[in-house]
Amino acid sequence: MSISGEGVFLQMNQARNMLEVRSINSFYGKAHVLRDLSFEAPTGEVIALLGRNGAGKSTTMKSVMQIVRTQSGDVFFKGQSITKLLPHKIAKLGLGYVPEDRRIFTDLTVIENLIVGQQPERIDAVKWTQEMLFDLFPNLAERRNNRGKALSGGEQQMLTIARTLMGNPSFLLLDEPSEGVAPIIVEQMAKVITQLKSEGLTILLSEQNLHFAQLVADRVVIIESGKQKFYGTLQEMNERPEIRNAYLAA
Template sequence: MTDQKNNYLLDVTDLNSFYGKAQILFDMTLRINRGEVVVLLGRNGAGKTTTFKSIMGIVKPRSGKVRFKNKEIQSLPPFKTCGLGLGYVPEDRRVFSRLTILENLEVGRQPARQGRPAWTAERLFELFPNLAERRHQNGGNLSGGEQQMLTIARTLMGNPEMIILDEPSEGLAPVIVDQLAATLLKLKNEKVSILLAEQNLSFAKRVCDRAYLVYQGTVCHESTLAELDNDQYEKYCSL
Protein backbone atom coordinates (compact mmCIF):
# COMPACT_ATOMS: atom_id res chain seq x y z
CA MET A 1 0.00 0.00 0.00
CA THR A 2 1.38 3.32 -0.98
CA ASP A 3 0.46 6.25 1.13
CA GLN A 4 0.49 9.33 -1.03
CA LYS A 5 2.10 11.68 1.41
CA ASN A 6 3.15 14.90 -0.20
CA ASN A 7 3.76 18.48 0.65
CA TYR A 8 0.61 20.03 -0.75
CA LEU A 9 -1.49 21.90 1.74
CA LEU A 10 -4.66 21.03 -0.16
CA ASP A 11 -4.74 18.14 -2.58
CA VAL A 12 -7.95 17.47 -4.52
CA THR A 13 -7.87 14.36 -6.70
CA ASP A 14 -10.44 13.13 -9.22
CA LEU A 15 -13.47 14.58 -7.51
CA ASN A 16 -16.88 13.70 -9.00
CA SER A 17 -19.92 15.48 -7.59
CA PHE A 18 -23.59 15.51 -8.49
CA TYR A 19 -26.68 17.59 -7.80
CA GLY A 20 -29.38 14.99 -7.90
CA LYS A 21 -28.90 13.36 -11.25
CA ALA A 22 -26.87 16.11 -12.87
CA GLN A 23 -23.11 15.55 -12.70
CA ILE A 24 -21.34 18.82 -11.99
CA LEU A 25 -17.71 17.83 -11.39
CA PHE A 26 -15.80 15.46 -13.63
CA ASP A 27 -12.52 14.25 -12.10
CA MET A 28 -11.73 17.67 -10.67
CA THR A 29 -8.06 17.78 -9.60
CA LEU A 30 -6.27 20.70 -7.87
CA ARG A 31 -3.18 21.16 -5.71
CA ILE A 32 -2.32 24.14 -3.55
CA ASN A 33 0.99 24.68 -1.75
CA ARG A 34 1.36 26.33 1.61
CA GLY A 35 1.41 30.12 1.27
CA GLU A 36 0.10 30.14 -2.28
CA VAL A 37 -2.79 32.18 -3.64
CA VAL A 38 -4.52 30.19 -6.36
CA VAL A 39 -7.52 31.08 -8.47
CA LEU A 40 -10.09 29.00 -10.29
CA LEU A 41 -11.14 30.92 -13.36
CA GLY A 42 -14.24 29.93 -15.23
CA ARG A 43 -17.67 31.02 -16.34
CA ASN A 44 -20.77 30.66 -14.32
CA GLY A 45 -21.85 27.07 -14.06
CA ALA A 46 -18.33 25.74 -14.70
CA GLY A 47 -18.33 23.96 -11.34
CA LYS A 48 -16.27 26.30 -9.14
CA THR A 49 -18.83 26.58 -6.36
CA THR A 50 -19.49 22.85 -6.37
CA THR A 51 -15.74 22.22 -6.11
CA PHE A 52 -15.60 24.39 -3.00
CA LYS A 53 -18.68 22.85 -1.45
CA SER A 54 -17.25 19.38 -2.09
CA ILE A 55 -13.98 20.35 -0.43
CA MET A 56 -15.82 21.67 2.60
CA GLY A 57 -18.08 18.64 2.87
CA ILE A 58 -21.28 20.59 2.25
CA VAL A 59 -21.75 18.56 -0.94
CA LYS A 60 -20.70 14.95 -0.53
CA PRO A 61 -18.59 13.96 -3.56
CA ARG A 62 -19.55 10.61 -5.10
CA SER A 63 -15.90 9.71 -5.67
CA GLY A 64 -12.43 11.19 -5.37
CA LYS A 65 -10.22 12.36 -2.53
CA VAL A 66 -9.63 15.65 -0.75
CA ARG A 67 -6.56 15.92 1.46
CA PHE A 68 -5.82 18.88 3.69
CA LYS A 69 -2.51 18.86 5.56
CA ASN A 70 -2.22 15.21 4.46
CA LYS A 71 -5.48 14.24 6.10
CA GLU A 72 -8.37 12.89 4.09
CA ILE A 73 -11.32 15.19 4.58
CA GLN A 74 -13.82 14.34 1.84
CA SER A 75 -16.10 12.50 4.23
CA LEU A 76 -15.78 14.91 7.17
CA PRO A 77 -18.71 17.15 8.13
CA PRO A 78 -18.08 20.86 7.45
CA PHE A 79 -17.47 21.79 11.10
CA LYS A 80 -14.59 19.30 11.36
CA THR A 81 -13.07 20.50 8.09
CA CYS A 82 -13.26 24.03 9.44
CA GLY A 83 -11.71 22.88 12.70
CA LEU A 84 -8.67 21.60 10.81
CA GLY A 85 -7.98 25.14 9.65
CA LEU A 86 -9.83 25.41 6.35
CA GLY A 87 -12.09 28.48 6.26
CA TYR A 88 -14.87 28.99 3.72
CA VAL A 89 -16.40 32.18 2.38
CA PRO A 90 -19.43 31.29 0.30
CA GLU A 91 -20.48 32.95 -2.90
CA ASP A 92 -23.81 34.32 -1.74
CA ARG A 93 -22.18 35.72 1.43
CA ARG A 94 -24.72 34.30 3.79
CA VAL A 95 -24.17 36.71 6.63
CA PHE A 96 -26.54 36.06 9.51
CA SER A 97 -28.90 38.89 8.73
CA ARG A 98 -30.52 38.99 12.17
CA LEU A 99 -27.18 39.03 14.02
CA THR A 100 -25.01 42.12 14.49
CA ILE A 101 -21.56 42.38 12.98
CA LEU A 102 -19.96 41.52 16.32
CA GLU A 103 -22.28 38.54 16.73
CA ASN A 104 -21.54 37.34 13.21
CA LEU A 105 -17.83 37.42 14.09
CA GLU A 106 -18.52 35.54 17.32
CA VAL A 107 -20.13 32.67 15.40
CA GLY A 108 -16.92 32.24 13.43
CA ARG A 109 -14.60 32.39 16.45
CA GLN A 110 -12.38 29.36 17.02
CA PRO A 111 -9.34 28.90 19.26
CA ALA A 112 -5.97 30.17 17.98
CA ARG A 113 -3.62 27.84 16.17
CA GLN A 114 -0.07 27.17 17.27
CA GLY A 115 2.48 29.77 16.32
CA ARG A 116 0.00 32.39 15.13
CA PRO A 117 -1.67 35.21 16.96
CA ALA A 118 -5.42 34.74 17.11
CA TRP A 119 -7.64 37.04 15.09
CA THR A 120 -9.78 39.21 17.29
CA ALA A 121 -12.65 41.48 16.37
CA GLU A 122 -10.38 44.49 17.04
CA ARG A 123 -7.61 43.24 14.77
CA LEU A 124 -10.16 42.55 12.06
CA PHE A 125 -11.64 46.02 12.41
CA GLU A 126 -8.18 47.41 11.60
CA LEU A 127 -8.26 45.36 8.43
CA PHE A 128 -11.87 46.29 7.64
CA PRO A 129 -12.38 49.80 9.02
CA ASN A 130 -15.89 50.07 7.49
CA LEU A 131 -17.10 47.28 9.72
CA ALA A 132 -15.78 48.89 12.88
CA GLU A 133 -18.16 51.82 12.61
CA ARG A 134 -21.19 49.58 12.23
CA ARG A 135 -20.29 46.83 14.67
CA HIS A 136 -23.69 46.88 16.37
CA GLN A 137 -25.74 46.87 13.19
CA ASN A 138 -27.49 43.77 11.90
CA GLY A 139 -25.83 41.91 9.07
CA GLY A 140 -28.95 42.27 6.99
CA ASN A 141 -28.60 46.07 6.92
CA LEU A 142 -25.13 46.15 5.39
CA SER A 143 -24.32 46.94 1.77
CA GLY A 144 -23.08 44.21 -0.53
CA GLY A 145 -19.45 45.22 -0.12
CA GLU A 146 -19.71 45.37 3.66
CA GLN A 147 -21.35 41.97 3.71
CA GLN A 148 -18.51 40.57 1.66
CA MET A 149 -15.97 42.05 4.09
CA LEU A 150 -17.96 40.67 6.99
CA THR A 151 -18.00 37.12 5.63
CA ILE A 152 -14.25 37.21 5.13
CA ALA A 153 -13.72 38.62 8.60
CA ARG A 154 -16.08 36.05 10.07
CA THR A 155 -14.15 33.21 8.46
CA LEU A 156 -10.84 34.68 9.66
CA MET A 157 -12.15 34.54 13.24
CA GLY A 158 -11.69 30.77 12.91
CA ASN A 159 -7.92 31.37 12.54
CA PRO A 160 -7.72 29.32 9.33
CA GLU A 161 -4.45 28.28 7.70
CA MET A 162 -6.18 28.43 4.38
CA ILE A 163 -9.31 30.18 3.18
CA ILE A 164 -11.54 29.39 0.24
CA LEU A 165 -13.30 32.39 -1.28
CA ASP A 166 -16.07 31.99 -3.80
CA GLU A 167 -16.21 34.96 -6.22
CA PRO A 168 -15.42 37.61 -3.63
CA SER A 169 -15.39 40.50 -6.12
CA GLU A 170 -18.77 39.70 -7.58
CA GLY A 171 -21.22 42.56 -7.60
CA LEU A 172 -18.83 44.96 -5.81
CA ALA A 173 -18.04 48.51 -6.89
CA PRO A 174 -14.51 49.04 -8.29
CA VAL A 175 -13.31 50.93 -5.21
CA ILE A 176 -14.40 48.09 -2.98
CA VAL A 177 -12.76 45.56 -5.27
CA ASP A 178 -9.50 47.50 -4.84
CA GLN A 179 -9.86 47.35 -1.07
CA LEU A 180 -10.58 43.66 -1.29
CA ALA A 181 -7.43 43.03 -3.34
CA ALA A 182 -5.37 44.95 -0.82
CA THR A 183 -6.91 42.92 2.01
CA LEU A 184 -6.15 39.60 0.36
CA LEU A 185 -2.55 40.67 -0.20
CA LYS A 186 -2.28 41.54 3.49
CA LEU A 187 -3.59 38.09 4.35
CA LYS A 188 -1.05 36.55 2.04
CA ASN A 189 1.66 38.38 3.99
CA GLU A 190 0.19 36.86 7.14
CA LYS A 191 0.93 33.46 5.56
CA VAL A 192 -2.69 32.53 4.98
CA SER A 193 -3.05 30.34 1.90
CA ILE A 194 -5.91 31.31 -0.36
CA LEU A 195 -7.97 29.51 -2.98
CA LEU A 196 -10.47 31.65 -4.78
CA ALA A 197 -12.93 31.43 -7.62
CA GLU A 198 -13.24 34.40 -9.93
CA GLN A 199 -14.59 35.59 -13.22
CA ASN A 200 -12.80 38.91 -12.90
CA LEU A 201 -9.39 38.37 -14.45
CA SER A 202 -7.83 41.72 -13.63
CA PHE A 203 -8.70 41.20 -9.97
CA ALA A 204 -7.22 37.72 -10.05
CA LYS A 205 -4.05 39.05 -11.66
CA ARG A 206 -3.57 41.51 -8.83
CA VAL A 207 -3.64 38.94 -6.04
CA CYS A 208 -3.03 35.42 -7.31
CA ASP A 209 0.07 33.40 -8.11
CA ARG A 210 -1.40 30.56 -10.08
CA ALA A 211 -4.60 29.80 -11.96
CA TYR A 212 -6.66 26.80 -12.95
CA LEU A 213 -9.05 27.28 -15.85
CA VAL A 214 -12.23 25.38 -15.11
CA TYR A 215 -14.65 24.43 -17.86
CA GLN A 216 -17.67 22.16 -17.58
CA GLY A 217 -16.70 20.63 -14.29
CA THR A 218 -13.07 19.92 -14.90
CA VAL A 219 -9.68 21.66 -15.07
CA CYS A 220 -8.71 22.45 -18.67
CA HIS A 221 -5.57 24.43 -18.19
CA GLU A 222 -3.14 25.34 -15.45
CA SER A 223 -0.58 28.10 -15.39
CA THR A 224 0.88 30.93 -13.36
CA LEU A 225 -1.03 34.12 -13.83
CA ALA A 226 2.00 35.89 -15.23
CA GLU A 227 2.27 33.30 -17.98
CA LEU A 228 -1.44 32.76 -18.52
CA ASP A 229 -2.07 32.03 -22.18
CA ASN A 230 -4.60 34.54 -23.45
CA ASP A 231 -5.98 32.15 -26.09
CA GLN A 232 -6.67 29.52 -23.49
CA TYR A 233 -8.34 32.07 -21.28
CA GLU A 234 -10.49 33.39 -24.12
CA LYS A 235 -11.44 29.85 -25.06
CA TYR A 236 -12.61 28.71 -21.65
CA CYS A 237 -13.53 31.77 -19.71
CA SER A 238 -14.62 34.69 -21.87
CA LEU A 239 -17.03 35.32 -24.71
Protein backbone atom coordinates in the same frame (compact mmCIF):
# COMPACT_ATOMS: atom_id res chain seq x y z
CA MET B 1 3.81 39.61 -7.13
CA SER B 2 5.52 36.64 -5.59
CA ILE B 3 4.99 33.21 -7.02
CA SER B 4 7.45 31.50 -4.75
CA GLY B 5 4.95 30.78 -2.01
CA GLU B 6 7.32 31.47 0.84
CA GLY B 7 4.73 32.19 3.46
CA VAL B 8 5.89 32.79 6.98
CA PHE B 9 4.67 29.42 8.14
CA LEU B 10 6.41 27.39 5.46
CA GLN B 11 9.22 26.56 7.81
CA MET B 12 6.78 24.90 10.17
CA ASN B 13 7.24 21.43 8.86
CA GLN B 14 4.44 21.44 6.35
CA ALA B 15 3.81 19.71 3.11
CA ARG B 16 4.49 21.82 0.06
CA ASN B 17 0.84 21.60 -0.85
CA MET B 18 -1.64 22.80 1.72
CA LEU B 19 -4.51 21.34 -0.28
CA GLU B 20 -4.60 18.59 -2.86
CA VAL B 21 -7.71 17.81 -4.83
CA ARG B 22 -7.48 14.45 -6.59
CA SER B 23 -9.99 13.52 -9.29
CA ILE B 24 -13.11 14.35 -7.36
CA ASN B 25 -16.61 13.80 -8.75
CA SER B 26 -19.60 15.67 -7.39
CA PHE B 27 -23.29 15.65 -8.22
CA TYR B 28 -26.23 17.98 -7.67
CA GLY B 29 -29.16 15.62 -7.71
CA LYS B 30 -28.54 13.77 -10.94
CA ALA B 31 -26.42 16.46 -12.54
CA HIS B 32 -22.75 15.47 -12.71
CA VAL B 33 -21.07 18.76 -11.82
CA LEU B 34 -17.42 17.94 -11.14
CA ARG B 35 -15.69 15.38 -13.32
CA ASP B 36 -12.37 13.99 -12.14
CA LEU B 37 -11.24 17.41 -11.05
CA SER B 38 -7.69 17.68 -9.76
CA PHE B 39 -5.44 20.54 -8.69
CA GLU B 40 -3.18 21.59 -5.86
CA ALA B 41 -2.82 24.63 -3.68
CA PRO B 42 0.80 25.16 -2.67
CA THR B 43 1.25 26.54 0.83
CA GLY B 44 1.21 30.31 1.03
CA GLU B 45 -0.11 30.94 -2.48
CA VAL B 46 -3.26 32.47 -3.85
CA ILE B 47 -4.91 30.12 -6.34
CA ALA B 48 -7.61 31.51 -8.58
CA LEU B 49 -10.33 29.20 -9.79
CA LEU B 50 -11.60 30.56 -13.09
CA GLY B 51 -14.32 29.50 -15.46
CA ARG B 52 -17.74 30.45 -16.66
CA ASN B 53 -20.80 30.32 -14.50
CA GLY B 54 -22.02 26.79 -14.03
CA ALA B 55 -18.53 25.46 -14.73
CA GLY B 56 -18.40 24.14 -11.18
CA LYS B 57 -16.38 26.75 -9.28
CA SER B 58 -18.75 27.05 -6.34
CA THR B 59 -19.30 23.31 -6.32
CA THR B 60 -15.55 22.84 -6.08
CA MET B 61 -15.49 25.05 -3.00
CA LYS B 62 -18.43 23.24 -1.47
CA SER B 63 -16.94 19.88 -2.31
CA VAL B 64 -13.72 20.73 -0.52
CA MET B 65 -15.84 21.63 2.52
CA GLN B 66 -18.03 18.55 1.95
CA ILE B 67 -21.13 20.74 1.98
CA VAL B 68 -21.61 18.95 -1.32
CA ARG B 69 -20.47 15.38 -0.70
CA THR B 70 -17.92 14.11 -3.20
CA GLN B 71 -18.89 10.79 -4.77
CA SER B 72 -15.37 9.69 -5.58
CA GLY B 73 -11.82 11.01 -5.52
CA ASP B 74 -10.07 12.50 -2.55
CA VAL B 75 -9.18 15.81 -0.99
CA PHE B 76 -6.09 16.13 1.19
CA PHE B 77 -5.61 18.99 3.60
CA LYS B 78 -2.09 19.12 5.04
CA GLY B 79 -1.70 15.55 3.92
CA GLN B 80 -4.86 14.32 5.63
CA SER B 81 -7.84 13.01 3.66
CA ILE B 82 -10.93 15.03 4.54
CA THR B 83 -13.60 13.58 2.25
CA LYS B 84 -15.10 11.44 5.00
CA LEU B 85 -15.52 14.37 7.38
CA LEU B 86 -18.50 16.61 8.00
CA PRO B 87 -18.24 20.33 7.20
CA HIS B 88 -17.86 21.43 10.81
CA LYS B 89 -14.97 19.00 11.33
CA ILE B 90 -13.29 20.30 8.20
CA ALA B 91 -13.71 23.87 9.41
CA LYS B 92 -12.16 22.90 12.72
CA LEU B 93 -9.07 21.60 10.88
CA GLY B 94 -8.43 25.16 9.70
CA LEU B 95 -10.28 25.49 6.41
CA GLY B 96 -12.20 28.70 6.32
CA TYR B 97 -15.08 28.89 3.85
CA VAL B 98 -16.38 32.24 2.63
CA PRO B 99 -19.53 31.57 0.59
CA GLU B 100 -20.78 33.50 -2.40
CA ASP B 101 -23.87 35.71 -2.08
CA ARG B 102 -22.70 37.17 1.24
CA ARG B 103 -24.43 34.72 3.47
CA ILE B 104 -24.11 36.72 6.64
CA PHE B 105 -26.60 36.35 9.45
CA THR B 106 -28.66 39.44 8.75
CA ASP B 107 -30.58 39.37 12.04
CA LEU B 108 -27.39 39.29 14.07
CA THR B 109 -25.15 42.25 14.77
CA VAL B 110 -21.69 42.51 13.24
CA ILE B 111 -20.14 41.38 16.52
CA GLU B 112 -22.54 38.47 16.86
CA ASN B 113 -21.70 37.39 13.33
CA LEU B 114 -18.06 37.31 14.38
CA ILE B 115 -18.93 35.30 17.50
CA VAL B 116 -20.52 32.58 15.37
CA GLY B 117 -17.26 32.23 13.45
CA GLN B 118 -15.11 32.10 16.57
CA GLN B 119 -12.93 28.99 17.00
CA PRO B 120 -10.08 28.07 19.34
CA GLU B 121 -6.55 29.13 18.54
CA ARG B 122 -4.46 27.04 16.17
CA ILE B 123 -0.71 26.65 16.38
CA ASP B 124 -0.09 27.06 12.67
CA ALA B 125 -2.25 30.09 11.93
CA VAL B 126 -2.76 33.69 12.92
CA LYS B 127 -4.97 34.14 15.96
CA TRP B 128 -7.55 36.74 14.99
CA THR B 129 -9.35 38.98 17.42
CA GLN B 130 -12.30 41.22 16.75
CA GLU B 131 -10.06 44.27 17.05
CA MET B 132 -7.57 42.94 14.52
CA LEU B 133 -10.41 42.37 12.09
CA PHE B 134 -11.76 45.84 12.66
CA ASP B 135 -8.28 47.13 11.76
CA LEU B 136 -8.37 45.08 8.59
CA PHE B 137 -11.91 46.21 7.73
CA PRO B 138 -12.28 49.73 9.16
CA ASN B 139 -15.79 50.09 7.73
CA LEU B 140 -17.00 47.28 9.95
CA ALA B 141 -15.61 48.86 13.10
CA GLU B 142 -18.06 51.76 12.86
CA ARG B 143 -20.91 49.37 12.41
CA ARG B 144 -20.05 46.76 14.98
CA ASN B 145 -23.40 46.99 16.74
CA ASN B 146 -25.50 47.23 13.59
CA ARG B 147 -27.48 44.27 12.39
CA GLY B 148 -26.22 42.55 9.26
CA LYS B 149 -29.18 43.63 7.21
CA ALA B 150 -28.30 47.29 7.76
CA LEU B 151 -24.94 46.87 6.02
CA SER B 152 -24.31 47.69 2.39
CA GLY B 153 -23.36 44.95 -0.05
CA GLY B 154 -19.67 45.77 0.22
CA GLU B 155 -19.75 45.76 4.01
CA GLN B 156 -21.61 42.47 4.03
CA GLN B 157 -18.96 40.96 1.80
CA MET B 158 -16.25 42.12 4.20
CA LEU B 159 -18.18 40.72 7.14
CA THR B 160 -18.37 37.27 5.54
CA ILE B 161 -14.59 37.27 5.24
CA ALA B 162 -14.07 38.64 8.75
CA ARG B 163 -16.47 36.07 10.20
CA THR B 164 -14.55 33.21 8.64
CA LEU B 165 -11.22 34.64 9.78
CA MET B 166 -12.49 34.44 13.38
CA GLY B 167 -12.03 30.69 13.00
CA ASN B 168 -8.27 31.29 12.63
CA PRO B 169 -7.99 29.34 9.38
CA SER B 170 -4.74 28.49 7.70
CA PHE B 171 -6.53 28.02 4.40
CA LEU B 172 -9.22 30.28 3.01
CA LEU B 173 -11.83 29.37 0.40
CA LEU B 174 -13.16 32.60 -1.09
CA ASP B 175 -16.14 32.16 -3.36
CA GLU B 176 -16.52 35.10 -5.75
CA PRO B 177 -15.66 37.90 -3.34
CA SER B 178 -15.85 40.59 -6.04
CA GLU B 179 -19.32 39.68 -7.29
CA GLY B 180 -21.80 42.53 -7.20
CA VAL B 181 -19.61 45.01 -5.37
CA ALA B 182 -18.37 48.37 -6.53
CA PRO B 183 -14.99 48.53 -8.28
CA ILE B 184 -13.58 50.60 -5.42
CA ILE B 185 -14.53 47.86 -2.95
CA VAL B 186 -13.05 45.22 -5.23
CA GLU B 187 -9.78 47.09 -5.05
CA GLN B 188 -9.95 47.07 -1.25
CA MET B 189 -10.67 43.37 -1.37
CA ALA B 190 -7.55 42.83 -3.45
CA LYS B 191 -5.50 44.64 -0.82
CA VAL B 192 -7.01 42.50 1.93
CA ILE B 193 -6.24 39.31 0.08
CA THR B 194 -2.65 40.36 -0.48
CA GLN B 195 -2.34 41.18 3.21
CA LEU B 196 -3.82 37.86 4.28
CA LYS B 197 -1.36 36.11 2.03
CA SER B 198 1.50 37.97 3.66
CA GLU B 199 0.20 36.72 7.02
CA GLY B 200 0.78 33.21 5.77
CA LEU B 201 -2.66 32.14 4.62
CA THR B 202 -3.15 29.96 1.58
CA ILE B 203 -6.14 31.09 -0.43
CA LEU B 204 -8.33 29.44 -3.04
CA LEU B 205 -10.33 32.08 -4.81
CA SER B 206 -13.10 31.57 -7.31
CA GLU B 207 -13.52 34.54 -9.57
CA GLN B 208 -15.24 35.94 -12.63
CA ASN B 209 -13.35 39.20 -12.73
CA LEU B 210 -10.13 38.53 -14.62
CA HIS B 211 -8.65 41.90 -13.75
CA PHE B 212 -9.09 41.10 -10.08
CA ALA B 213 -7.58 37.64 -10.46
CA GLN B 214 -4.59 39.21 -12.22
CA LEU B 215 -4.05 41.47 -9.23
CA VAL B 216 -3.93 38.79 -6.56
CA ALA B 217 -3.38 35.29 -7.95
CA ASP B 218 -0.14 33.31 -8.04
CA ARG B 219 -1.62 30.31 -9.74
CA VAL B 220 -4.67 29.58 -11.85
CA VAL B 221 -7.02 26.64 -12.30
CA ILE B 222 -9.44 26.94 -15.20
CA ILE B 223 -12.44 24.66 -15.16
CA GLU B 224 -15.08 24.06 -17.78
CA SER B 225 -18.04 21.73 -17.32
CA GLY B 226 -16.51 20.45 -14.12
CA LYS B 227 -13.24 19.43 -15.79
CA GLN B 228 -9.84 20.97 -15.29
CA LYS B 229 -8.70 22.68 -18.50
CA PHE B 230 -5.62 24.48 -17.28
CA TYR B 231 -3.47 24.48 -14.18
CA GLY B 232 -0.39 26.61 -13.88
CA THR B 233 1.02 29.88 -12.69
CA LEU B 234 -0.58 33.17 -13.61
CA GLN B 235 2.40 33.93 -15.79
CA GLU B 236 2.03 30.65 -17.69
CA MET B 237 -1.61 31.47 -18.35
CA ASN B 238 -0.82 34.96 -19.56
CA GLU B 239 1.77 33.55 -21.92
CA ARG B 240 -0.84 31.37 -23.57
CA PRO B 241 -3.50 33.66 -25.05
CA GLU B 242 -5.26 30.65 -26.61
CA ILE B 243 -6.21 29.49 -23.10
CA ARG B 244 -7.65 32.85 -22.19
CA ASN B 245 -9.54 33.11 -25.43
CA ALA B 246 -10.98 29.64 -25.20
CA TYR B 247 -12.27 29.79 -21.65
CA LEU B 248 -12.27 33.28 -20.27
CA ALA B 249 -12.26 36.37 -22.42
CA ALA B 250 -14.49 37.23 -25.33
